[in-house]
Amino acid sequence: MDLSYTDVANRYRRQTLSILADERPLSVSELASRIVAHPSNDATNESTETQVRKARLALYHVHLPKLDESGLVSYTHETGEVTVPEGVADDLAEIAETFRSQMDE
Template structure:
């Protein structure tokens, strides 16, 4: 199961969705201004990000049971398997801050 979780977390879009659910059990997910055109920081178009979100990332997370996704409203909530990945998400969230601090020193 760890390997599957690491594959899921390998993508920044999926990590962002899951870590946002650590703080808030449910919310609407949309790439920043995805419907307005333009490019994201990594050069990915907002339209491409929106398409990948709806057709790749959210379905993958929903299929794994980590989220529940309402396609009509865009609402995303913790799924029945979220508790299984939660400790790993917390480790990543806290460990990343520690990693950054160690790089600055």
């Protein structure tokens, strides 16, 4: 798999790949909720509902199309389902482990 820095430069994209390595398929809403609930995310004064809404919009308009274009995820606008393509799943587990260890530091 050919992974570029821009594919994983954003926290939402790294967390998306990490989450999908363990569980798929997910809806955009489920994915946004898990990203917001991740312990590495900074505390904010916004309600959880507001954070999830913002994450969902960012995923929908920016991050999922970029990951889909790079071939790291399969994202269907019509169904809102996010999954990992067949040939990527094995590599994604290894990549996700690297992200997790870096997020824990």
